[in-house]
Amino acid sequence: MKTYLDCFPxxxxxxxxxxxMATTDERKIKKVVDEVGMMLQNISxxxxxxxxxxxxxxxxxxxxxxxxxxxxxxxxxxxxxxxxYPYLKSLVENSENRLLTAIRxxxxxxxxDFGPNRAFDxxxxxxxxxxxxxxxxxxxxFENALNESNEILYIGDNAGECVFDRILIETLNxxxxxxxxxxxxxxxxxxxxARQAGIDRVATLLSSGTDAPGTILETCxxxxxxxxxxxxxxxxxxxxxxxxxxxxxxxxFFLLKAKCRVIADDIGLKEGDIVLKKGRNRRM
Amino acid sequence: MKTYLDCFPxxxxxxxxxxxMATTDERKIKKVVDEVGMMLQNISxxxxxxxxxxxxxxxxxxxxxxxxxxxxxxxxxxxxxxxxYPYLKSLVENSENRLLTAIRxxxxxxxxDFGPNRAFDxxxxxxxxxxxxxxxxxxxxFENALNESNEILYIGDNAGECVFDRILIETLNxxxxxxxxxxxxxxxxxxxxARQAGIDRVATLLSSGTDAPGTILETCxxxxxxxxxxxxxxxxxxxxxxxxxxxxxxxxFFLLKAKCRVIADDIGLKEGDIVLKKGRNRRM
Numbered sequence: 289m290k291t292y293l294d295c296f297p298x299x300x301x302x303x304x305x306x307x308x309m310a311t312t313d314e315r316k317i318k319k320v321v322d323e324v325g326m327m328l329q330n331i332s333x334x335x336x337x338x339x340x341x342x343x344x345x346x347x348x349x350x351x352x353x354x355x356x357x358x359x360x361x362x363x364x365x366x367x368x369x370x371x372x373y374p375y376l377k378s379l380v381e382n383s384e385n386r387l388l389t390a391i392r393x394x395x396x397x398x399x400x401d402f403g404p405n406r407a408f409d410x411x412x413x414x415x416x417x418x419x420x421x422x423x424x425x426x427x428x429x430f431e432n433a434l435n436e437s438n439e440i441l442y443i444g445d446n447a448g449e450c451v452f453d454r455i456l457i458e459t460l461n462x463x464x465x466x467x468x469x470x471x472x473x474x475x476x477x478x479x480x481x482a483r484q485a486g487i488d489r490v491a492t493l494l495s496s497g498t499d500a501p502g503t504i505l506e507t508c509x510x511x512x513x514x515x516x517x518x519x520x521x522x523x524x525x526x527x528x529x530x531x532x533x534x535x536x537x538x539x540x541f542f543l544l545k546a547k548c549r550v551i552a553d554d555i556g557l558k559e560g561d562i563v564l565k566k567g568r569n570r571r572m
Numbered sequence: 573m574k575t576y577l578d579c580f581p582x583x584x585x586x587x588x589x590x591x592x593m594a595t596t597d598e599r600k601i602k603k604v605v606d607e608v609g610m611m612l613q614n615i616s617x618x619x620x621x622x623x624x625x626x627x628x629x630x631x632x633x634x635x636x637x638x639x640x641x642x643x644x645x646x647x648x649x650x651x652x653x654x655x656x657y658p659y660l661k662s663l664v665e666n667s668e669n670r671l672l673t674a675i676r677x678x679x680x681x682x683x684x685d686f687g688p689n690r691a692f693d694x695x696x697x698x699x700x701x702x703x704x705x706x707x708x709x710x711x712x713x714f715e716n717a718l719n720e721s722n723e724i725l726y727i728g729d730n731a732g733e734c735v736f737d738r739i740l741i742e743t744l745n746x747x748x749x750x751x752x753x754x755x756x757x758x759x760x761x762x763x764x765x766a767r768q769a770g771i772d773r774v775a776t777l778l779s780s781g782t783d784a785p786g787t788i789l790e791t792c793x794x795x796x797x798x799x800x801x802x803x804x805x806x807x808x809x810x811x812x813x814x815x816x817x818x819x820x821x822x823x824x825f826f827l828l829k830a831k832c833r834v835i836a837d838d839i840g841l842k843e844g845d846i847v848l849k850k851g852r853n854r855r856m
Binding site for chain 2: 293294296297298300301304308314317318321322323324325326327328329333
């Protein structure tokens with residue numbers, strides 16, 4: 289997905305929010321605002337938003353000296369999500385369509401995001417996402433692809449959300465490789481976050497190697513690229529991964545909630561819509 | 573009022589919105605974003621927001637070549653407000669406290685603002701503002717000051733809003749000098765807008781001389797400053813005038829709706845609150 293003009297004030301907003309998470313020193317926070325403001329001129333509308341997100345959060349790190357402002361909040365999100373795990377499992381067990389319910393739960397987990405929006409309530413979000421109509425639901429295509437696949441490459445998004453992904457992974461009943469970021473960026477899941485969520489018990493953990501808030505292939509490790517290139521079925525969680533991968537010619541299913549108007553417009557949805565969407569161009 | 577860190581993303585958002593009003597050329601709009609981004613480093617937290625607003629909108633003008641992007645929308649707002657004039661008059665005539673109702677109407681008009689927020693519905697806003705509790709209501713102080721004054725300096729804010737101000741002016745029943753901006757800035761009222769609203773029939777029109785979206789005294793004409801200095805009772809409408817004048821040691825009554833969290837926090841209110849507030853430091 290390209291960068292839209294509306295992304296620019298949002299970039300500045302995210303920088304401000306991350307800087308405030310990273311430090312209480314107002315001079316440093318102002319310096320982040322100043323320097324990110326200067327960076328905007330170098331951001332092309334042809335780039336994807338996570339490319340800029342990466343540079344912006346690097347700047348926050350550089351100025352505040354804090355490499356992981358969301359560390360504590362990530363751990364808290366995961367603990368909170370783990371406390372809901374038995375409840376989420378029971379929802380799946382007691383549902384008519386276990387796979388679809390697990391998909392809905394995985395999407396509900398996608399609300400845990402400190403990038404584009406900050407205020408959310410986990411329980412309310414789960415309730416809503418379990419009954420809400422999909423904006424796009426390529427469920428039959430997904431079920432077919434799943435039946436034909438021996439393994440799944442599952443690209444995770446945020447910490448805390450991993451617990452919700454674990455529910456879906458347990459329901460897929462196929463070998464899954466679960467992809468995390470190579471370094472802390474916003475509240476995106478790293479190895480440590482995925483392990484805290486217990487993903488290592490149900491899937492093989494793999495770092496994409498990127499330090500961007502989305503799977504920008506140019507920033508990923510050779511190992512990841514090799515596995516990605518051979519993957520027959522990919523699940524991509526969240527906005528950042530959609531923004532980075534939406535133009536890829538692969539069999540990717542995007543699972544997300546459209547948390548801002550820009551991405552909703554790009555997909556052709558309303559803000560707040562939930563999505564299970566097959567990538568437009570595929571080789572299958 | 574000082575500039576808060578949260579003002580910076582808002583400055584960029586306003587620049588983007590104004591640029592889109594001024595031109596459809598995406599390259600020019602991007603250039604506005606780029607250049608306003610670069611300007612942020614020169615904005616001190618000690619300056620008032622309208623000082624920066626002035627420079628930002630000058631930049632929009634410079635890049636897009638459009639000196640008055642809101643001209644048409646201002647005229648439409650005024651026409652729409654004029655169509656409500658008989659209704660607004662009847663509300664005052666039929667109320668128990670005509671002055672307080674006229675004050676509420678003047679505040680309701682303050683929602684007509686294309687700076688900090690864009691979506692509003694005039695009728696809904698009037699309904700709400702007529703019954704809503706005040707966040708601060710220095711009504712008794714205002715009534716006393718009014719009874720003791722022979723004339724009022726009324727500093728207007730936005731076009732369209734002038735019609736609502738006219739209702740209050742007609743209710744004050746004292747000689748009023750109505751102050752407009754010296755040049756078009758966002759949708760702020762100029763001479764032409766005030767005349768379209770019929771203010772010239774009920775008050776003496778006076779330009780402050782400023783081209784800022786608020787009465788920054790350093791940018792006002794000598795004539796205005798002389799009249800301002802001698803004024804015994806000043807009504808200041810809206811956020812921009814509050815931001816510019818809140819530290820002034822004058823008998824000023826601020827009438828506004830707190831349309832963003834930053835100004836609400838500064839005054840000690842909730843976002844959306846309506847206010848009739850006497851300035852903190854006065855010579856009276």
